[in-house]
Amino acid sequence: MKRRGFLKLLLALFGSTTLVSFAYPLIRFLAPPEEKAKAKQIGIKKSEIPSGEAKDIIFNNTPIIIINRQDKGFIALSRVCTHLGCLVEYDKAKKRLLCPCHAGTFDLEGNVISGPPPKPLPKIPLGVEGESVVIG
Ligand code: FES
Known part of the structure; x- marks a missing residue:
């Protein structure tokens, strides 16, 4: 060459x-x-979340909380506060979700009750199949 x-x-x-x-x-x-x-699905046994209790999990890289409301059953909400993105915590006694950063407060439907958050917490699709709660 x-x-x-x-x-x-x-x-x-x-x-x-x-x-x-x-x-x-x-x-x-x-x-x-x-x-x-693609969104995945996660199944959790209903017995893991007794009535009035909540469980934090990571779903599709998003922290979410599954709450077993005493009168309305299960709901899954994003834990990411709609104000500046802190993670909300479940307050069992007050039946509220509280944001530790700027005192935002949400009801157990994810609606804003007080504080600076501009909109509700996003709901995550959830279904109950037999003895399991299926997220996604
Ligand atoms: S980040 Fe939640 S109230 Fe500000």
Whole structure:
């Protein structure tokens, strides 16, 4: 192989490597893996959350709380406060969700009762199937 041919081959190799190093991340960004894009379902035994109690879990990378309301049954809400994103805590005695950052208060439906949060906590789809609570 002559020197000119070798340099052309080397230039083509570097060019294609550079192109792939820019194109691959762009393609991965535009088309995320299917498993991450799809919402999963999580099943929890009803017995794990007695009446009046709550359970914190992570669902699709979001902290959520499942509450077994004494009169209305199960509900799943995002724990991420709609004000500045702190995590709300369940107050069993007051039957409220309290945000520790700026004293935002939500009822057990996720509606804002007081404080600065501009909107309710998002509800997460939930169904009861036999002895399980299915989230998602
Ligand atoms: S972050 Fe919850 S009230 Fe401000």
